[in-house]
Amino acid sequence: MKVVVSDTSCISNLLVVGHIHLLQQTYHQVIIPPAVFFELRALEKFDIDLNPLLDAEWIEVRAADEKMIRAIESFNLDEGETEAIALAREIKADILIIDEAKGREVARKFGLQTTGLLGILIKAKKDGIIFSVKPILDNLIAEANFRISKELYEQVLNMINE
Numbered sequence: 438m439k440v441v442v443s444d445t446s447c448i449s450n451l452l453v454v455g456h457i458h459l460l461q462q463t464y465h466q467v468i469i470p471p472a473v474f475f476e477l478r479a480l481e482k483f484d485i486d487l488n489p490l491l492d493a494e495w496i497e498v499r500a501a502d503e504k505m506i507r508a509i510e511s512f513n514l515d516e517g518e519t520e521a522i523a524l525a526r527e528i529k530a531d532i533l534i535i536d537e538a539k540g541r542e543v544a545r546k547f548g549l550q551t552t553g554l555l556g557i558l559i560k561a562k563k564d565g566i567i568f569s570v571k572p573i574l575d576n577l578i579a580e581a582n583f584r585i586s587k588e589l590y591e592q593v594l595n596m597i598n599e
Contacts, residue, residue, distance in 0.1 A: 442468050442525040443534040445476040445517040447554045452477070452485055453581040456573055460534075461495045462566045463557055468497045468528070470520035501527050512543045525549050554583070555593055562597050571599050 441464040451457045460467055501523035509519045518540040525533040526547050533544050536553040544551050558570045577583035
């Protein structure tokens with residue numbers, strides 16, 4: 438089983454559209470640092486149902502070493518991204534789930550393999566977990582304000598024959 442660490446954005450977007458189960462079905466276990474957990478808890482202010490997250494035995498909250506965190510802080514990322522990258526480095530994660538371009542760039546500098554929400558949707562379809570990406574992607578755009586260029590949107594759908 439792969440060791441997977443996640444930043445906030447993918448989890449929060451999937452929570453908003455009611456598809457958080459895709460993370461569990463795709464990766465079975467996901468580890469998040471405390472800053473990501475606190476960022477996710479902040480979603481309660483927006484009336485987002487956090488029960489699927491709070492009741493999830495497949496999500497583990499684990500802190501990264503302070504030295505590792507300090508090594509990432511100089512890149513001026515948000516706290517969740519910083520801790521997620523530090524934790525992924527420390528535990529030698531197979532995959533770091535992170536959507537933000539700057540965070541992905543920093544993660545790759547440290548030799549981490551990354552994926553984002555689009556990568557998860559593509560993998561879920563290829564693994565037969567979902568039948569179609571398009572309705573979920575459309576829902577993410579409409580309900581979670583997920584930003585994606587028209588070109589990338591079409592590229593993703595073409596890649597998976599939708």
